[in-house]
Amino acid sequence: MPNVVVLTGSGISAESGLSTFRGPDGLWEGHRVQDVATPEGFAANPVLVHRFYNRLRRRLHEVEPNAAHHALAKLEAALGHQMHLVTQNIDDLHQRAGSTQITAMHGELNTIRNIATGQLLSWTHDVVETDQQWRPHVVWFGERTIGLETVAEKLAQADLFVAIGTSGTVYPANQFAAIAKAAGATTVEINLKPSELAFDQTWIGPATEQVPALVDALLKDS
Numbered sequence: 001m002p003n004v005v006v007l008t009g010s011g012i013s014a015e016s017g018l019s020t021f022r023g024p025d026g027l028w029e030g031h032r033v034q035d036v037a038t039p040e041g042f043a044a045n046p047v048l049v050h051r052f053y054n055r056l057r058r059r060l061h062e063v064e065p066n067a068a069h070h071a072l073a074k075l076e077a078a079l080g081h082q083m084h085l086v087t088q089n090i091d092d093l094h095q096r097a098g099s100t101q102i103t104a105m106h107g108e109l110n111t112i113r114n115i116a117t118g119q120l121l122s123w124t125h126d127v128v129e130t131d132q133q134w135r136p137h138v139v140w141f142g143e144r145t146i147g148l149e150t151v152a153e154k155l156a157q158a159d160l161f162v163a164i165g166t167s168g169t170v171y172p173a174n175q176f177a178a179i180a181k182a183a184g185a186t187t188v189e190i191n192l193k194p195s196e197l198a199f200d201q202t203w204i205g206p207a208t209e210q211v212p213a214l215v216d217a218l219l220k221d222s
């Protein structure tokens, strides 16, 4: 059985009803990224940032994992520790679909972090907008991503790397395909349109169709 590393971006959750980050207007839910997804933005206006993430967190209760999330959970059930899922998403749809071998490299919407102590707390409600002790446990621009060492180890051993629903805009996630390739992996992209990055194969189409098809092909081969 091959070692498989899968990287997901907001495109895998789009068909569940969660919006992607770079919509036609380039705004993120109507906000400039620097106002809501940077430490500077939080320092300047914590109320706006808490309100932004409270709205996203509430939205999470209204959506469900889709066929792509479920297909990846099915692949993990077959491959076990030979599959690792790295997600750039902060939603909990992979977890709710049953995936467990996950690195949430940009943090998680349902976790908050104490600014002074670093303590993490599972949190699915609103944070009081004037709260200055807690922040979303989310990696903002300019902050170190989570679990990069683990991801590097998995990429070094990968036989297959699959990027699903990501524009390849954000560093360091946009380096993973090249790192896996250099380690000898075959690289595959699933997207509505090819991203700028180089892959051995590009499967064009919605994740809810292409991901189950890829998983079925992998399980048939193994």
Ligand code: BV8
Residues within 6 Å of the ligand: 008, 009, 010, 011, 012, 014, 015, 020, 021, 022, 023, 037, 088, 089, 090, 106, 138, 139, 140, 141, 142, 143, 144, 145, 164, 165, 166, 167, 168, 169, 170, 171, 172, 190, 191, 192, 193, 195, 205, 206, 207, 208
């Ligand atoms: C770091 C959490 C160092 C918040 C996010 C200049 C040049 C290059 C890099 C930089 C630069 N200046 C600064 C940087 C670094 C910066 C960066 O990359 N900036 C870019 C934007 C220029 N990166 C960082 O700051 C990172 N940290 O470098 O730290 C360091 C080291 C040591 C010590 C201290 C610091 C941190 C980056 C993390 C930022 N946080 N999210 C939140 O989510 O609220 S990133 C944010 O963008 C989301 O997490 C999202 O996942 C991510 C990437 O976007 P995508 O997921 O790809 O989504 P997008 O909308 O772009 O694309 C969707 C895709 O899906 C499209 O391709 C579309 O076609 C496709 N699609 C749509 N529907 C479907 C579909 N595909 C299939 N089916 C469908 N139905």
